[in-house]
Structures are given as structure tokens and as C-alpha cells.
Amino acid sequence: MRRLVLAWGAFLAVLAAAPAAASAQPMTAAQALTSALNSGMSKIGREASAYVVDLNTGQTLYSKAANVGRMPASVEKLYTTSTALLRFGPSATLSTTVWGSGSVNSAGTFDGILYLRGGGDPTFGSSSFDRIAYGTGATVQQLVSNLVRSQHIKAFDGRIVGDESYFDSLRGTPATGYQADLPDVEGELSALSFDRGFANLEGTSRQMRPALYATQQFAAALKAAGVKVPRNTPIYTGHTPSGMRKLAVVQSPNMAKLIQLTNTPSDNYFAEMLLKGLGARFGGAGTTAAGVAVVRQEVQSQFGITPAFDDGSGLSRTDSTTPIQVVTLLQKMYTNPYFFNSLATTGQTGTLQYEGVGTAAQNVCHGKTGTLHDVANLAGYCRARDGHELAFAFLANGLGDPDYVHMIEGNDLAAALAKYDG
Numbered sequence: 001m002r003r004l005v006l007a008w009g010a011f012l013a014v015l016a017a018a019p020a021a022a023s024a025q026p027m028t029a030a031q032a033l034t035s036a037l038n039s040g041m042s043k044i045g046r047e048a049s050a051y052v053v054d055l056n057t058g059q060t061l062y063s064k065a066a067n068v069g070r071m072p073a074s075v076e077k078l079y080t081t082s083t084a085l086l087r088f089g090p091s092a093t094l095s096t097t098v099w100g101s102g103s104v105n106s107a108g109t110f111d112g113i114l115y116l117r118g119g120g121d122p123t124f125g126s127s128s129f130d131r132i133a134y135g136t137g138a139t140v141q142q143l144v145s146n147l148v149r150s151q152h153i154k155a156f157d158g159r160i161v162g163d164e165s166y167f168d169s170l171r172g173t174p175a176t177g178y179q180a181d182l183p184d185v186e187g188e189l190s191a192l193s194f195d196r197g198f199a200n201l202e203g204t205s206r207q208m209r210p211a212l213y214a215t216q217q218f219a220a221a222l223k224a225a226g227v228k229v230p231r232n233t234p235i236y237t238g239h240t241p242s243g244m245r246k247l248a249v250v251q252s253p254n255m256a257k258l259i260q261l262t263n264t265p266s267d268n269y270f271a272e273m274l275l276k277g278l279g280a281r282f283g284g285a286g287t288t289a290a291g292v293a294v295v296r297q298e299v300q301s302q303f304g305i306t307p308a309f310d311d312g313s314g315l316s317r318t319d320s321t322t323p324i325q326v327v328t329l330l331q332k333m334y335t336n337p338y339f340f341n342s343l344a345t346t347g348q349t350g351t352l353q354y355e356g357v358g359t360a361a362q363n364v365c366h367g368k369t370g371t372l373h374d375v376a377n378l379a380g381y382c383r384a385r386d387g388h389e390l391a392f393a394f395l396a397n398g399l400g401d402p403d404y405v406h407m408i409e410g411n412d413l414a415a416a417l418a419k420y421d422g
Contacts (some may be wrong), residue, residue, distance in 0.1 A: 018262045025393070028421040029386075030061065037062050043408050047386065047398035050159030050343065052241030055334055055381075056388040061420070067219035069308070069320035074266045075377045076314030079307065081259040081342060082333050085276045085297040087282055088397055089379050090338045093251040093279060094121040094258075096138055096192070098147050099244035108154030109228075115240040116218050117163040118192025118211065119254040120280060122273040123261075125195035126217070129225050132201070134261055138250040140194070140214075144221040147248035155228035162215030166191035167276045167286035171210075173268075174288065177313035182206050187253045187266035187269030189276060190214075191286060196269055199295075203289035250352035256338040263342040263368055268313040275312030288312070314370055326379045326393035334381065334391065343367055343380055346414060360385075360418035367414070369406065374398055376405035382417035 006281055027035065033052075034195075041064055051066035052058070095120055102112010123137030125128055130137030133365020147153065151371050171180035171188045180188050180197070188197025188206055194214035199205040207213040223229050252258060262270040272288070279290030294311055299305055305328050307321035332340045344350030347362030351369040356362050379393040394413055396405050 002014040018250065021111050029420060033061060033416060033420045033422075036350065036419075037064075037319045037413060038211050040408050040412035040416065041394075043412070044396045045399060048390070048394070048396040049323045050394045050413075052328050052390055052392040053331060054384075054388050054422065055331060055391055061390065061422075062392075063197070063323075063328060066323045069322050069398045070319045070377070071314075071317060071325070071370075071372065071375050072307070072309070072319050072395065073372045073375045073377055073381050074268075074271075075281055075321070075368050075370035075393070076309055076312070076319050077263055077266065077271045077307065077323075078329055078368055078379065079295050079299055080275050080278075080312040081262050082212065082329060082339060083295045084278060085255060085259055085336065085339055086298060086302060087278060087294065088255045090254060090256040092255045093253070094138075094354075095249050096121050096124050096143060096252055097246060098248040099142065099240050100247045101241075101244055102158060104153060105149055108152055110151065110153045110156050110158065112158045115159045115160065115163055115238075115242050115244060116215050117191065118190065118214070120273055120277040120286065122164055122187075122193070122196070122258070123252050124193065124214070124250075129195045129198075129201060129394055133196075134253075136257065138252045138335060140217055140221045140250075141225075143248060143250035144218070145229075146223045146250060147222075147387070148225055148227060151247055154226055156222060156233070157230065159236075160215055160241070162211045162218075163240045164190045164211035164237065165190040165239050166280050171197070173272055173311045175316055175317070176309060178288075180206055185268055185272060185313075187273075189269075189272055191276075191280075193273075199420060209237070211219045235396045256342070259338070260342040263312075264344045266344075266351045266369060266371075271313040272311065281362045281409050299313050299329065302343065303329050305329065315372075317372070321395075323379075323393035323395055324393070327391045330379065330391040330393070340366065340381070341418040344369070346410060352410065355406060356383070356414050359411050359415040361410060361414035364418050365414045366386065370395075371402050371406070374400070376402035378406070378409040378414065382414055384417060384420040384422065386421045388422065390420065406416065 049065040051095035052062040275291035280286030283290035346356040346365040370377035
């Protein structure tokens with residue numbers, strides 16, 4: 001009888017447990033993703049927002065305070081570079097040009113005035129600097145070579161004038177009071193800037209007059225190419241008058257390469273130079289404000305969004321955008337290979353080189369980081385385990401340790417997207 005009671009009790013226990021076991025179904029892929037993202041977001045802080053969309057289905061996979069404006073920091077560069085790519089086109093280049101008045105005599109001496117006119121090329125500089133900094137670029141040596149070859153110049157007798165009038169003469173951004181600031185702006189803004197306005201290869205010292213310095217380096221390159229230039233040759237800055245002849249030109253890398261040099265390493269100087277270039281070409285003035293107006297118009301007309309910003313790099317603390325706005329841009333630009341290829345690759349390149357290493361996100365997530373002293377953002381694309389491409393934006397402000405949050409974004413959040421198997 002005792003055995004019968006025990007057996008009956010065990011049977012009843014199994015029956016009681018059966019409904020509980022039946023209810024403990026495994027989480028769906030969407031539920032697992034939400035749980036993983038909630039866990040990661042909880043580690044970041046209260047001033048954090050996120051938005052994730054499956055580009056293959058158009059389905060929103062995750063949303064947290066997605067309409068709340070946050071400081072984008074360098075995620076702002078996505079607006080600048082997408083506009084540059086759409087307005088200029090991927091094959092467009094920026095020109096640094098030599099104009100002149102005068103003539104070359106039978107002995108090969110150019111007698112007259114040479115005007116070195118900048119076109120806002122952020123790569124213009126010396127061959128050694130460009131090789132180290134970018135692995136490409138428009139060099140003063142190539143410009144001089146083009147001039148000597150086209151004009152058959154062996155000597156020069158006259159004046160050399162540097163012209164930076166394509167842009168205004170403000171060296172910084174709204175965040176720096178438009179003053180030069182090497183640590184933040186990472187260069188000096190000028191339509192005729194040489195080696196980013198650095199006075200040394202390390203970038204710890206700046207040129208006080210970048211356009212004049214560029215013109216002096218042009219004269220030195222003429223001498224180095226074997227052109228006889230008198231020691232007392234007048235060298236100064238001014239405007240190129242109308243009626244001058246174009247004598248030589250050197251072109252920047254194409255726009256596809258320029259935005260890659262902007263986004264992958266998150267280069268503030270390139271972003272601000274491109275912004276002024278947009279203003280000069282499409283906004284009526286080579287100014288930060290004119291460039292901002294062009295970008296605002298472009299992102300509203302092309303993407304239907306209206307983020308708030310007053311610069312091109314995201315240094316300004318008055319910039320504001322939402323995760324939904326960022327993802328909207330990413331959705332529209334996804335099929336543009338030049339834009340996609342401009343982004344850093346998790347665990348591989350640029351500002352994402354050390355994020356997500358050894359996780360599912362490595363080499364399958366591509367994005368743009370954004371960092372200020374209290375901001376850590378990440379936005380971009382992740383190829384999920386099911387083969388779908390996900391567009392995402394994680395924006396976190398009000399932080400004490402941005403490095404810690406970047407680790408969470410790369411190791412936890414992006415990795416969760418890469419693991420999604422919907």
C-alpha cells in the first residue's frame with residue numbers, strides 16, 4: 001500500500017509539472033534579440049536610445065527612446081559624407097590649381113605672376129605626409145611636375161600668390177569658436193591648406209598662416225624640381241584676378257575615397273573641409289554655415305529627416321539627432337556601395353578596429369562611432385546570422401566612461417545583432 005501511495009504521488013507531481021514545462025517554451029529569435037539588447041542597454045545608462053530595422057523585411061526589431069534627440073558626436077559625419085557623395089558624385093575630385101599671367105621665353109624662364117589657388121582639397125600637401133597619413137593624396141610635387149611639363153619652365157622671375165578665397169578664413173568650427181584647435185579639429189580649415197595646416201609631421205604645432213605656408217612650400221617644390229627661383233621672390237597671399245590662364249592642376253582622390261578617409265578613421269578635419277566645400281560649390285559661400293544649409297536641405301529632401309546641427313564633424317554640443325533619423329539615412333544609403341565601404345569594420349579597421357574583437361560582430365558589422373567626453377555612439381549595419389542586413393543606431397549621452405560604453409556597444413549590442421537568426 002505504501003508503494004502505491006508513493007507511486008500515485010509521483011504521478012500527480014508529474015501531472016502538476018507538465019503545464020509548467022509546456023509553458024517554458026524557448027524564446028523566439030526576436031525575443032532573444034530584445035532580451036540581449038535590453039541587457040546591454042541597461043548597462044549604459046538612462047540617456048541612451050536605440051533603433052534597429054531589418055533592411056530585408058522593413059520590420060522594426062528594437063526601439064528604445066528612438067525619437068529622443070541625442071548628441072550624435074561623430075555619427076554626424078554620416079550626414080556630411082552622404083551629402084557630399086550625393087551632391088558631388090563618387091568620381092568627383094577637388095582641384096588645387098596654378099593660374100598665371102606672363103609668358104615663357106625661349107630660355108624657359110617664366111616672367112610674370114603665378115597664383116596658387118586652393119579648392120578645399122584636404123589631402124593637398126607633401127608627398128611624404130600624404131603617403132604616411134593617407135596612402136594617397138594630391139601632392140605639391142605632382143602639381144609642380146604638371147606645371148613644369150605643361151609650360152616647359154626652367155626658371156621663374158616674378159611673384160607667387162597664394163589664394164584661399166574659395167573658403168572663408170575661419171580656421172575652426174562652432175565648437176571651437178571658429179578658432180584653430182589642433183586636438184579637436186585635427187587641422188586648420190583653409191581652401192589652401194598644406195599638410196592639414198600642421199607645422200610638423202606629428203601635428204603638434206600649427207601653421208600660423210596656412211595659405212602663405214602652402215605657397216612657400218609650392219615655391220620650395222619648384223626649386224626642388226630644378227626650376228631656378230630667385231631667393232628674394234615675393235611670396236604672399238591674395239585673390240586670383242579674372243583673366244588668368246590655367247597653367248596646371250592637381251586633383252584630389254575621388255569623393256568616394258575622400259568620404260572613406262573621413263568615416264573610417266572619423267576624421268574631423270576632412271568632415272569640416274568637405275562641409276565648407278559643399279557650401280562653396282552648392283551653397284553660395286565656402287563657410288561652415290553655408291555647408292550646413294546644404295546638408296540640411298539634402299537630408300530633408302532625400303531622407304525626409306530634420307536633425308539639428310551646426311557643423312560637419314559632430315564636435316558641437318548643440319548637434320542633435322535621433323536613432324530613427326540615423327537609421328532612416330542608413331536605410332536610404334544602404335545600396336550605395338561607396339557609402340557602405342566608407343564605414344569602419346568591427347574588429348578590423350578604423351575606429352572599430354578594437355571593438356567587437358572575437359565576437360560575432362567581428363568583420364560582419366560596419367559602422368560609424370561617435371565620441372565626446374560624455375558621449376559614446378555607434379551606428380551602421382550588421383549582417384545577421386540569417387543573412388539579413390540590419391541597420392542600427394545606439395546613441396548614449398551623459399556618460400562617465402565612453403570607453404566602457406563603446407565596449408558594450410561593440411561586444412554586446414552589435415554582437416547580439418550579428419547573432420540574430422530571425
